[in-house]
Amino acid sequence: MAGVRFAWPGPGSFGLAVERFEVRRGERLLLVGPSGSGKSTLLNLLCGVVTPAEGQVEVLGTDLTRLSGAARDRFRAAHFGIVFQMFNLLPYLSVLDNVLLPLSFAPERRTRAGGAAAVDEARRLLGRLGLEADAKVGEKAARLSVGQQQRVAVARALIGAPEILVADEPTSALDHNRQQVFLDLLFAEVARAGACLIMVSHDRTLAPLFDRIVRLDEVACAEPAGALP
Secondary structure, eight states, X not given: OEEEEEEOSSTTOXXXXXXXXXXXXXXXXXXXXXXXXXXXXXXHHHHTSSOOSEEEOEETTEEGGGSOHHHHHHHHHHHEEEEOTTOOOOTTSBHHHHHHGGGGTOHHHHXXXXXXXXXXXXXXXXXXXXXXXXXXXXXBGGGSOHHHHHHHHHHXXXXXXXXXXXXXXXXXXXXXXXXXXXXXXXXXXXXXXXXEEEEEOSOGGGGGGSSEEEEHHHHEEEEXXXXXX
């Protein structure tokens, strides 16, 4: 990402300028910054959810700014696993169906998940994340605790071994002991997939667990939208 200028629409709205932001293949990067500093906006740019008015956002050799909206959606489904801050599970679907959902939009991920064996892979991920397969896979997502929903969201992001995992505060609903176990499992699955991990957190004590920590103000400048060209 280089020379990026982005502003949300509306008078006096938030804008972000990013001179350069790079992540290496297979890297575990922790992105920190205060609330309202633009961390989620940076993730939206990186994933192609929004596009900048200026600059380049290159991911896996593809410039997302040159793709149509539909092409960006397909690219994101194929190559990104995303753990949203609000989880974004479908409450009326079962745990298992929520985890399998990304494979419906990305044939590449279904192939990597083993095709017909995708259900077994989903069960394996849920078991690794502490959701015993027989007890929870048939439950509706709405019936789970917040911590359980968070782990389902991570399993959904990991299914099909996407090259890039983006996680927005994935440990916020976990106590300290569960957080450590959760992160150990997350890092093990990321390593197993050979994926890059970009995690946003307010908790700087997590820094030793990552290859690199980046403060948002080191790579980006938040300004009122009208101040950005």
